[in-house]
Amino acid sequence: MAPQPSLSNWNALKFRCIGPPRGGRVVAACGHPTDRNVFYFGGVAGGVWKTVDGGVYWENISDGYLSSSSVGAIAVSEADPNVIYVGMGETSIRGDVSWGDGVYKSTDGGKTWRNVGLKETHHIGQIRIHPKNPDVVYVAALGHAFGPNEERGVFRTTDGGQTWEKVLYVSERAGAVDLALDVTNPRNLYATIWQVHRHFWELISGGPDSGLWKSTDGGDTWTDITRNKGLPQEGILGKMGVAVSPARPDRVWAIIEAEGDKAGVYRSDDGGATWKHLTPNRDLLARPWYYMHIFADPQDPDTVYVNNLRMWKSTDGGVNWSEITTPHGDNHALWIDPQDPQRMINGNDGGACVSFNGGETWSSIYNQMTGQFYHLDVDNQIPYRVYGTQQDNSSISVPSASEKGAIPWTDCYPAGTGESGYIAVKPDDPNIVYVGAVGSSPGGGGALQRYDHRTKQIRLVTVWPELYSGWGAKDMVYRF
Numbered sequence: 001m002a003p004q005p006s007l008s009n010w011n012a013l014k015f016r017c018i019g020p021p022r023g024g025r026v027v028a029a030c031g032h033p034t035d036r037n038v039f040y041f042g043g044v045a046g047g048v049w050k051t052v053d054g055g056v057y058w059e060n061i062s063d064g065y066l067s068s069s070s071v072g073a074i075a076v077s078e079a080d081p082n083v084i085y086v087g088m089g090e091t092s093i094r095g096d097v098s099w100g101d102g103v104y105k106s107t108d109g110g111k112t113w114r115n116v117g118l119k120e121t122h123h124i125g126q127i128r129i130h131p132k133n134p135d136v137v138y139v140a141a142l143g144h145a146f147g148p149n150e151e152r153g154v155f156r157t158t159d160g161g162q163t164w165e166k167v168l169y170v171s172e173r174a175g176a177v178d179l180a181l182d183v184t185n186p187r188n189l190y191a192t193i194w195q196v197h198r199h200f201w202e203l204i205s206g207g208p209d210s211g212l213w214k215s216t217d218g219g220d221t222w223t224d225i226t227r228n229k230g231l232p233q234e235g236i237l238g239k240m241g242v243a244v245s246p247a248r249p250d251r252v253w254a255i256i257e258a259e260g261d262k263a264g265v266y267r268s269d270d271g272g273a274t275w276k277h278l279t280p281n282r283d284l285l286a287r288p289w290y291y292m293h294i295f296a297d298p299q300d301p302d303t304v305y306v307n308n309l310r311m312w313k314s315t316d317g318g319v320n321w322s323e324i325t326t327p328h329g330d331n332h333a334l335w336i337d338p339q340d341p342q343r344m345i346n347g348n349d350g351g352a353c354v355s356f357n358g359g360e361t362w363s364s365i366y367n368q369m370t371g372q373f374y375h376l377d378v379d380n381q382i383p384y385r386v387y388g389t390q391q392d393n394s395s396i397s398v399p400s401a402s403e404k405g406a407i408p409w410t411d412c413y414p415a416g417t418g419e420s421g422y423i424a425v426k427p428d429d430p431n432i433v434y435v436g437a438v439g440s441s442p443g444g445g446g447a448l449q450r451y452d453h454r455t456k457q458i459r460l461v462t463v464w465p466e467l468y469s470g471w472g473a474k475d476m477v478y479r480f
Contacts, residue, residue: 019409026351031337037051062104074086076129083160086104086127103115140154141155145197146199168219174193195207205288228268248269250268302316309329311323326346328351
């Protein structure tokens with residue numbers, strides 16, 4: 001029997017970051033209200049990051065402070081930009097979603113953090129801070145994704161997180177996912193409630209507890225406006241997003257998951273009393289459990305944005321829409337500078353990107369160490385290389401060391417296009433990599449690829465040569 005390494009040898013091993021510098025999913029992002037080059041984002045697997053140069057370089061500012069890594073919401077106080085609140089656990093609840101442990105607060109611009117409660121909310125979709133008082137904060141908490149719990153709904157603190165009050169609660173099976181605050185009158189709030197249950201093999205979205213609510217007294221009391229005139233009067237409702245126009249506070253937009261053509265973008269011009277169905281455009285509504293994000297331009301009452309697979313913009317009040325190209329698909333977060341709507345930050349499945357020209361151009365997403373990896377393998381080279389399948393990206397090969405003193409992006413390469421499957425390197429030939437392509441890749445879901453680094457070519461070697469997309473598990477010849 002070979003001698004076993006001593007415990008002291010194992011203790012001498014230290015983790016070090018080898019990249020790759022290719023961003024992962026971001027659903028929370030915001031900017032500093034007065035310093036134009038300062039922005040923040042929260043990675044769903046990487047904590048809180050800050051840039052002071054408009055997105056050229058990002059630095060993690062939460063390591064050592066957070067007990068969980070998934071960030072679902074982030075907000076900077078306009079009254080005191082040193083005050084930042086972060087809500088843990090995203091509400092885009094994929095089957096592999098990570099839950100969080102409540103709300104963290106910083107009072108020194110992100111240098112230090114402390115947990116201020118709501119640990120059992122698990123998934124936080126939105127945080128709104130009173131524009132004049134950084135101690136008054138509202139949190140939209142979805143609660144447990146995989147089962148019922150009580151710590152969900154809308155929570156409010158008036159003492160900077162020392163204590164919390166649950167001001168809107170519908171049921172143990174439905175939680176809040178979005179909040180909109182009227183900055184001209186912060187007593188007016190809108191909240192969306194989502195009834196949802198996640199299993200590992202399916203998601204059940206919608207039910208009688210989903211709805212749209214309004215408060216006119218700072219959250220003390222709430223009115224259910226779900227079935228107000230112009231909104232769907234019957235049928236199941238699912239996930240919703242809501243936004244208030246700062247330029248015209250009685251104008252409210254909602255994007256609603258509903259049955260058939262009742263789904264779509266709605267607008268109210270009287271504070272939610274009555275509504276008009278503007279469009280059932282499916283480009284705005286794809287995979288509603290994953291998106292349903294709507295944002296109002298802070299200065300133009302006719303301009304509104306929707307994030308989905310693509311980013312969309314309307315300049316006629318929400319009737320017609322045009323695409324804004326972003327560096328990566330699957331768009332989630334958007335923060336727009338109240339003083340300059342050309343300055344914004346977008347969060348998508350490839351990372352966070354900054355724009356100073358209204359989305360015409362964006363900063364790079366190849367400068368963020370926040371990728372989510374499903375599976376890993378290593379080869380037998382010296383120095384060895386590490387292989388992984390990254391969420392919503394290709395599989396990738398990264399060197400474990402480099403003669404350059406660092407590991408740049410140019411030393412990495414895509415080893416196939418498999419997104420979320422297993423990956424294995426041929427032991428006697430590191431040029432050959434097998435990748436399970438369970439995602440958007442050639443061959444469809446369930447494909448198995450053989451990548452040859454000498455030719456840079458992919459060959460499908462799936463065990464049964466048919467596309468599995470749309471098949472039920474019972475109908476497949478082989479299941480893995």
